[in-house]
Amino acid sequence: MAKKLLAMVLGLTMMIGLAGCSAVDTGSGSNNKNADTQVSVSAELLDATKYKSDKEPADWTIAVVVKDGTSDWFKRMQVGVDEFGKEKTVDVIQKGPANADAASQVQLVEDMINQGVDALCIVPIDPGALESVLKKAMENGIVVISHEASDLKSTLYDVEAFTAEDFGNAMMQELAKAMGEKGQYAQMVAYTTSTTHMEYSNAEYKYQKENYPDMSLINDTVPSAESSEKVDTAYGKAKELLKANSELAGFTGAASVDILGEAQAVEELGLIDKVSIVGVGTPNATREYVKNGTINAVCLWDPASAGYAMCNLAYKVLSGDEIKDGIDLEQDGYDSVKIQEGVNRCVLGNAPLILNKDNIDDYDF
Template identity: 40%
Template structure:
């Protein structure tokens, strides 16, 4: 009897041990699965290879050719699929089509430099409604964007251009302003700020009674229209440019008409476009921010949003690019400190 009881006890203990081992194994498997799931959930968002498209006004414009260098550097630094697209000329309808195509391709983010912020509102809304991150540049009035990023305060920059033009004109005489298109927000803000600066600081200067001259963001058009305005106003002394094509086009007209030293121009451009006119003296000063840095900064901002780090987008934000290390947030516009002034004397420092 005692032997039977002992045998029964051994059997019970063995069954209990097997059950415990099975339970422990299941618990271990369950714990392992839970840990793996938690690990998967905690993986940073940047582990995904985001697809970020930068859309510019005119892909053939040297300004945006330079911007593409910044986009490519961002792609190289991050390993993300970042690239640039744009129409063959600055045309809002063509730019809308480029964006439509990119939406259809399923990009994760769009970094856009609008030809016309107003014309792009519907297509950018469509992109945002589909969950695509939208960041803009040179479009402080854009409604359908998560953030607009500017190299500087537009009013301060326009005033800075005027200061350079006024100095060349010896602070007196008649002048006109030129913009790429009347729909280009930043160009018009710079022109308006330049006019305001003249009225505030340079009373001996006079704006001729003309609407802002449109260069159509084309150097040859700027050249032709500068000739027309100089013929209409023989005593014209200054032309303030905003598009990167305005001042070089005006400078070419100044050279051709034999007015070097009599008519002066200053405005946004690049040394690669305007260098020969700085050398000849037909162009006094060009001002710009490095479009490569702007391209990089837009993409870095889009990446930050894609990673779910919008809480970092505030005053003092550092995007790791010169001029964008201490951004100021005004509503949804981020403002940097990125402009430079280039003359014949320092142009060799800027080889683009």
């Protein structure tokens, strides 16, 4: 599709009342003041067939804009992005703000639009804050593919390793096992505006209420704390929760930094044998804590595979390929994806990964 403003905007807009990639209610915890809730995206902009490029693949540029350009998680994602670029002989760029700031991420997207990239893969800090600028990208003929953004409207497809509900359920199962299915626990997310973090946490809570009656969430409120994607903040919030709640026996963490801060607090207070920790992380960052028993389980997907899959999906759209159930994005767990219609079109893989003492040394990233 040529880089030009789409000439016609149809009156039919994307329905936003359906379930997204997860059946979980993202809750009312969002305090986002930047979200543009008035943005609607026309059927014309969402027609993936309109984005077929008239250039050769070697002349394409695919940009990946992540939440944080400095974190281990997104450094691992870049491994997959770079691998894709080499294998397909396509120019790829990965950028991310240095401090997981939503306004900075919006500016990075603006920069990519101004550079005239052919496709933009986005992992939003705050999906609502990006709606307008991503719609602008699509109006300029740029393919937009997202990840961790099941309620983002301004995207052709949202790529997920699994449903947020299934992942949240898996984390609660691991926490319940570690806690002996009883006791109080706390939840941590990066921000309440982080869509998937809230979906994981709401799913955990719902699953706990239905399956583990002897467990309870501190203050019965999702989530218990926000880490702002910073280990030091996660540590401080975890320590505060532990000091204020003497019966606290477990933590979950939705951001990859959360369980690191929680582990620091638990070790400092001498509570390794009393408090269980389960959450998202990377093997290299959590290895010591897992092997000494401070962290019980690390739940994740491989961000390198997700980065590769996003780029490959953008490549297929630019190539004019039909996007349908069963397409192969050429990564383990994404070799026969499912398409689920909702707030957006979610491309679902089957790529969960649970690490513990027995298998963490099998992974190096």
